[in-house]
Amino acid sequence: MNTIDCRDMACPLPVVTVRRALAEAAGKPLRVLVDDGPPRENVSRYCVNHGHTVTEERLDSGYALVIAGVAAETAASVSPTGPTVLLVTSDRLGDGPEELGRLLMKNFLMTLLDMTEVPDRLFFVNTGVLLATEGSELVEALVQLGNRGTEVSSCGICLDFFNRRDKLRAGTVTNMFTIAETLLTAGSVVRL
């Protein structure tokens, strides 16, 4: 059984790492080492929500979680054709009054937290990156989405354009190669 060590990783990295490892494991069980507290809780919750059974074993430092594989047909019913990707190209949702657009975007992204299935990837480009930076009221929601298994990434060019790279407060910086590759291999893309 493969073991991956997610100790000393800051949230949401443990969930993101486990999600990738489970996809690569293709139904085989996986042993994951995590710190106690939010990393352990977030990884366990993500796995249980995706149909896995999790067995915990206490270690001298942290916990070992043995994550049972999911049968191919079950996994397929969760994600039939590939990851679900949300591409957020603006800090507003829709055309119309700016104030309303900002409110709707905020409301939409927070509402994702109430969904049973959260998106696999969330990319911010253009003014969308401002939503993940210091001062945005969405930082709390984006961190929570990360803990639920959504990989949140912002376009590095866009962060540089707005001089906000050092103000990123949720998710990581990504590049156009990763964005393009992910969009072209996604099961579904939702553009906002």
Place this chain on the structure above:
Amino acid sequence: MVKEGDCVAIFNSIHRVMQAEKLLKGRHLPILLIPAPRALTAECGLAIRYAPDARELVEDALRAEGLMPEEVYAKNGEEYVKIG
């Protein structure tokens, strides 16, 4: 988005909730406009969240401007208890 003990104010009007948000933010009060929790019905689908220790300041400010919410709830476990 709502933690144990947090207050959730329901306005039942998109214009009133937006006015309330603008007023409270202008006074630097620690509030957040959030989607109304599913357990609560709100015609506009939006609500304002604040911590219990900010309740007096928030509601005094709203009252002074004639923007009192229709209802105020507190999160208690999995439920919301009406407190105003």
